[in-house]
Amino acid sequence: MVLLDKERNLIEERIQKIIEARETAPSERKIVIAGNIPVLEEHEKEMKVLKDMLKIIDNNFRQDHKTEYLDLRDVTKLPELNEKDRELYTSTDFQRKEELRKIETRMNGIATKYFSPTKPTSYQKASDGREINTGDIQEYENYLKMKDILYRGMDSNDYYEYFKLREKTRMVPMSEGQYEVLMGKTAPFPYEKSVVENKEEGLAVRSPEMSSPNEETSLATVQSNLEPDTNDHNYDDTESIIDVPNLNEQTPTKQNIPELPPHEEVEELEEVTKISLWDKIKKHKKAILIGLGLTAIAISAVVVITQLMPAIVAASQASQIAGLAGQMVSNGTAWWTATAGEQAALHGANTALANVISGMTGAASNYTASTGVWTIAGQALPQFLNTSIATATAAAGKVTLLQAGSALGIVGGLGSLGAGLIPSKDRKKSTKYYELNNSIEKLKSNIKSLNGNDQTKLVQSITNKIIEEDNISEKEREILFRKLRKLIKKSKMQNSMLDDKSVTQDKELTESLAELREQNSSNTILTEEDIVNIERENLDKKEAIDVDYTVLEETAIARSL
Amino acid sequence: MEVDKVITLKNGKKYLLLLESELTLEGYYLAVLLDDNEEPTNTYTVLQEIEQNGKLYTKKINDALILNELLVDYRSQHEDMLEENKAA
Known part of the structure; x- marks a missing residue:
């Protein structure tokens, strides 16, 4: 780790310099946000790259392709690496040595539980002769097999043998691309993790009687893919952490680095292609x-x-x-x-x-x-x-x-x-919250049968009630507005598909809601009771109304102030 | 996106949406991954609903701090549900 620690220090020093440059720059210089840190515009790209490099180091130097780190490094103003170091950062051998080191750290972590003050009570002899906590023996044996494969230069009939063993441990998950770098050869076919998992494990089931050491892995499945386990505090920090990209951004590199809310990374998004009903749920x-x-x-x-x-x-x-x-x-x-x-x-x-x-x-x-x-x-x-x-x-x-x-x-x-x-x-919500929530639920179930005007009136009525109700907390008020907004938004999406006329009506409605906002808290325009007798009719294409929910949002904020 | 609905992502994965967070203005859903037979697996996640350029996207929330915040709200909803079940 000496090499990587040295590299991390260089990066952190460079980040510090960039921050100092921003702090000492004249006020007219343009400042942008990069990697959640305000920097001068000219440093934007470099700061992002430096943050990405830190992420790679934090993830045990896992890279998606062999020269990812070096490619990033070349963009920065860090001192150049010599040829020998460049080789280390790219070679498969380097990756394997790192992998071996991690395995040994974990094995030691498990083995040293024997000496901890809260040591487990049940032990078994592992195949290398060490006394291992019964609950960890399966994982320990997996590490032994993985070491064996590493010593064989990853030679195996099954390309994914090591990968599968690794998945049954609490090591930070490795991507297929990273595995390719570790293997030093391209995968013959993609690894279908979800199929294997579901066929082998299904819904995790464990009865009290199923406590044999070999079944500890199935117990771990209950913890889901979000886990790892906390029991082994002997592991070093970087290896025990599950892969959480945002947290890396939120962990200050130096104490004086200001943190800003994380920004959305488009590449992390998965498009939703279909929304359907699930009728099996009870x-x-x-x-x-x-x-x-x-x-x-x-x-x-x-x-x-x-x-x-x-x-x-x-x-x-x-x-x-x-x-x-x-x-x-x-x-x-x-x-x-x-x-x-x-x-x-x-x-x-x-x-x-x-x-x-x-x-x-x-x-x-x-x-x-x-x-x-x-x-x-x-x-x-x-x-x-x-x-x-x-x-x-x-x-x-x-x-x-x-x-x-x-x-x-x-x-x-x-x-x-x-x-x-x-x-x-x-932390139960107030009775009044549930009453108002009930009104929203009623509106939700009836909204399709109401015409645009009636929808608006009912929304106005509920909005007034939420604004005027003193016996709910601000948090509850916020939640109710959110529910209402969501309902209106949904209705808006449905209506917008019906007719272009909705645009005009939307404007009218926005104006009328704006008026309502001005009058709010003293004048209730309509009560819910007034609405009860409104005649319901099927949604008419020409009557469709596009409600501007942002008006309601502003109203909510105004009330909370 | 709505609770009790199944969403299919571009990568083919299907999630059943179990709960929606009322905690913030963002839509955060507790979701369970479904297998090929649309049965729940033991893989759970929190998905954030994001609309961009007229398209709907989800983002997996792995940030422990956000998950921690959401837990309060999810637990409250779950307890209400258990009480309703008991009363029924």
């Missing part, structure tokens, strides 16, 4: 799917935050633990309405959550199959949840997390720092 099934999804995302979020921001984690860990325990309780609730297969999946999800909690707290978690009861740190799950919420609340009171967050330029508030993982027990 209410309880959906609740379970959501529970599993939230489990996966919660684990993913905790893992990445833990690895990227250890200082903040120290303060917010209590909240995270409470959040994970809360998710376990939710999964337990869903269990009662689940089918046998879903129950097993939920149990698997809770096993994964319990593992993360144990990893974070050092406390043992235990499941008693005969009673179906989880205990963590010697307490039944509900008690543990209450204890952890109390701890988290106390911690939040002591630490000014919000300030810490804004000092780092992190988006959001307490939620960003782990409090978002606190279960939403006390």
Whole structure:
């Protein structure tokens, strides 16, 4: 890593110089945003390239083609590399040495658990003779096989043998292009990951009895592709992080680099080609799917935050633990309405959550199959949840997390720092919110049968109510406006396909809504009750109205001020 | 994009949209990847809805900080749903 560390330092120094150039430049010089950092226009391209180079280094020097890094480097004003170094940055051997080093780091991470104060209780002898934690033995064996392939110069009958083994570990995923660089030869055919995954694994199912070491991999599938696992804190930071491009941009290279909101990268977008109905969903099934999804995302979020921001984690860990325990309780609730297969999946999800909690707290978690009861740190799950919420609340009171967050330029508030993982027990919305939400839902279900004028009147009525209601929070008001806007937008899209006349009417409506905004808070133009008796009729092409939802947005902002 | 609908991306992947975030002005959907038989897999993600030049796009949200923010809202919706199921 000496070479790459040296390279990183050079890049960071150059970034610093570019920032200093902007800071000391005369005020009339044009400033642009590059890589989320304000720079002089002349440095825009170079700054973006430098950020891309840092990303490559952060991702263990993985490149999409052999000279990607060098090509980028040539655009910058960094000192030139000598021929020997250029070879190292491009050669497959270099990539393989790096890969081997990462594997050995991970193997050591697993093996040294034996010496940690919270060491696991069950061990097995791996094929290299080392005593390995039972839960990690399968991954450890995969590393041994991968090392063997690397020593053989990647010689294998199956081009993707190494790739498949690697996917079963917690190493940062590797793209096919990067794998080609590592292999030093072109792939004979594309790797169809999703097909293999779905056929082999399906919905992750794990019953309490399925606790043999060979099945630890299937347990890990519950954590979804967003994972990795948190249990091994011995791993070095860069290798434990899942591939999160935006986070690289948000991690300050130097403390004094100002951070701005991330901008959209067009190349990350996937076009939606079709939207269709899914008729298989049942209410309880959906609740379970959501529970599993939230489990996966919660684990993913905790893992990445833990690895990227250890200082903040120290303060917010209590909240995270409470959040994970809360998710376990939710999964337990869903269990009662689940089918046998879903129950097993939920149990698997809770096993994964319990593992993360144990990893974070050092406390043992235990499941008693005969009673179906989880205990963590010697307490039944509900008690543990209450204890952890109390701890988290106390911690939040002591630490000014919000300030810490804004000092780092992190988006959001307490939620960003782990409090978002606190279960939403006390975050229920107000009764008035639900009443207004109900009105929007009613409008949603009836909108197709209302003509343009009636749609407008009803929207006006609900808008007034949202504006005037004092018993909802500003956040709730914002949510309701968002729902209303979305509904109008949808209606707008439908109507815009009907007739060009809508344009004229749109203008008229915009003007009328603008008038409404001026009058708002004191004069309610129409009440919802007034609307109840409006005669419904089929949507008439000529009556179609294009509502300008931006007017409503402005209204919402005006009210919140 | 709407909850309970399946979106098909240009790369052929299909996602069922389970929940929409009400947290911000952006549309963030908790989604599950569907297999060839349109059955849910164990791959979950959060997709952001983006409109550009009249076309609809999605962007996978991997940023742990944003995911963390969204969790509060998603959890609240999920708990409401569980309560409704219980009452039914």
